[in-house]
Amino acid sequence: MARQREFDREKALDAAMHLFWEKGFEAASLSDLTSRMGIQRPSIYSTFGDKKGLFEAALRKYTSAHAAYVRANLQNNSSVKEAFRAFFENIVAKEYGKSPNWGCFCINSMVELSPHDEKFEILTREHQMYLSVIFQETIERGLRSGELESGINAKRLAQTLVVSLIGLTVFMKSRPERLFVDNSVKEILTLLR
Amino acid sequence: MARQREFDREKALDAAMHLFWEKGFEAASLSDLTSRMGIQRPSIYSTFGDKKGLFEAALRKYTSAHAAYVRANLQNNSSVKEAFRAFFENIVAKEYGKSPNWGCFCINSMVELSPHDEKFEILTREHQMYLSVIFQETIERGLRSGELESGINAKRLAQTLVVSLIGLTVFMKSRPERLFVDNSVKEILTLLR
DNA sequence: GTTATAACATACTGATTGGTATGAAATTAT
DNA sequence: ATAATTTCATACCAATCAGTATGTTATAAC
Known part of the structure; x- marks a missing residue:
């Protein structure tokens, strides 16, 4: 008994995600957001609450997609060493392919917001913990198969590989x-022996 | 033949450095800066040009102090393995001692500004390259003495340790x-064998 | 003491910020 | 068709943004 929404919530959220990813929370203005999302200001506020709410929705969308990507990549290969090698090399190749390099939305948010907002401290930390579990399960698979010592x-x-991945991702933003x-990457992978 | 400056340039710059360190470039406003630096707006503009100029001066002050700190720490110990162990453990202990944890000003700037401003891309990258050289020289000392294989x-x-240090510093911002x-840290240090 | 010069504090600028009030348009139940 | 309801676009809000114009105060050269 009411007018139907004209925009696609997920498409709009996706546009917001990419803008926040590029610019961060502070530097992405509502004017930027409305033009990139293709909707008007009140639609944002009625759908996502406020700017922080939109940011949180965008970050959650990113982390769940990113976790799925990582999981799929590591399960892809029967060899664990080869899986990690391909995973890290893919990330490097992808980041060097595009210019400029926006890095990882979750890591960017950890740097910008974690010390100022506990909600994002928890959200970004939990994502890294989740990645660590994926890594650990993959390593354990290699232990069971006898591929790893x-x-x-x-x-x-696994925890070390998470830390290394963060370091690589951040450092690549400065285009070394x-x-x-x-x-x-080569040196880190020697830990998988 | 003119009035003399009433404020201490280095003290004011130091205050700006700490504010930018905490909040980043965008989130630190001129009002924040004037109150923390204890000087008026025109003094900032006459001394440092504009907000970006002040930020750059603050970042350069930070990186040169940080490089000196790292160098002194690693030269401190005759054992190279012990020097790196103490260095990494000090950083961890220091970051867990204070709450919240502002991380490293240079790394924060790399994340926030590198993809948007080539000047800071270069400045932050060069600092990491410099740290890498310090690490390398320390490792080479261990090779000459026979302490390292x-x-x-x-x-x-050395490059791997730089990446690991970045990863650790960033990840600690989420207080894992x-x-x-x-x-x-233990796992990374096994690379020094 | 006079003059030139630079730093000072105050107050202001236009532009932009995040967020909202308002009324028209559209949709569905009755 | 009418009433109820929600989304839409437009226009607006006070607050804040980075940056500056202005006039006063202090200093140094002469």
């Missing part, structure tokens, strides 16, 4: 020589 | 369980 501490190594990054 | 690639390992970070 039994002396490996799966949890500890690719050799620097490639070297680091 | 001769098979180690000093440059590659300390065990997570401690585990990562």
Whole structure:
């Protein structure tokens, strides 16, 4: 018994996600958002509450898609070492393919908002914890199959790979020589022995 | 033949540095800055040009102090392995000591500004390159003394430690369980064999 | 003491910020 | 068709933004 919505909520949210990803929370203005989302200001407020609410919805959309991407990538390959190698090299290749490099929306948000807003501190941390679990399960698969040495501490190594991934992603935002990054990936992967 | 400046340029710059460190470039307003620096708006503009100029001066002050800190820390210890262990553990302990955790000003700036401003892309990248050189020199000292295995690639390992340090610093902003970070540090340090 | 110069504090600028009030248009139940 | 309801576009709000114009105050050269 009312007028039907004219815009696609998910498409609009996707546009907001990309803008926040590029610019961060502060630098993305409502004017930017309305033009990129293709909707008017009151539609944003009625649908997402306020700017922070929209940001949170966008970040949640990103993290769930990102987790699915990581999971699919690591399950893709029967060899665990090869899976991690391809995963890291893909990320490097992808980031060097586009210019400029916006990095990871979740990591960007961790840097910008975590110390100022507990909600985002938790949200961004939990995503990294989730990635760590995916990594750990993959490593444990390699232990079971005998591909990895039994002396490996799966949890500890998974945590280290998460930290390394964050470091790589952030550092690539400053566009260092690719050799620097490639070297680091090689060295990190030696931990999978 | 003119009135003398009433404020201490370095003290004012130091206050600006800490505000930008906490809030980032966008979120730190001129009103914030004037009140924290203890000077008036025109003094900022006459001394530092504009907001970006002030930010750049603050970041340069930070990076040079940070580089000196890192250098001093690693030269402090005759054992290279011990020096890196103490260095990483100090950083972790320091970050967990204070709440909230503002991370590293240079890394924060890399995330916020590098993709949007080439000047800061270069400035932040060069600082990481400089840290990498310090790390490399320290590793080479360990190779010469025989403390480290001769098979180690000093440059590659130094680059990896830089990436790991970035990852740790960023991740700690989300205040993960300390065990997570401690585990990562232990695992990373196994690369120094 | 006079004059030139630079730093000072105050107050202001136009533009932009996040957020909202208002009324028209559209849809469905009755 | 009418009434009820929700979305829409437009226009607006006070507050804040980065940056500056202006006039006063202090200093140094002469």
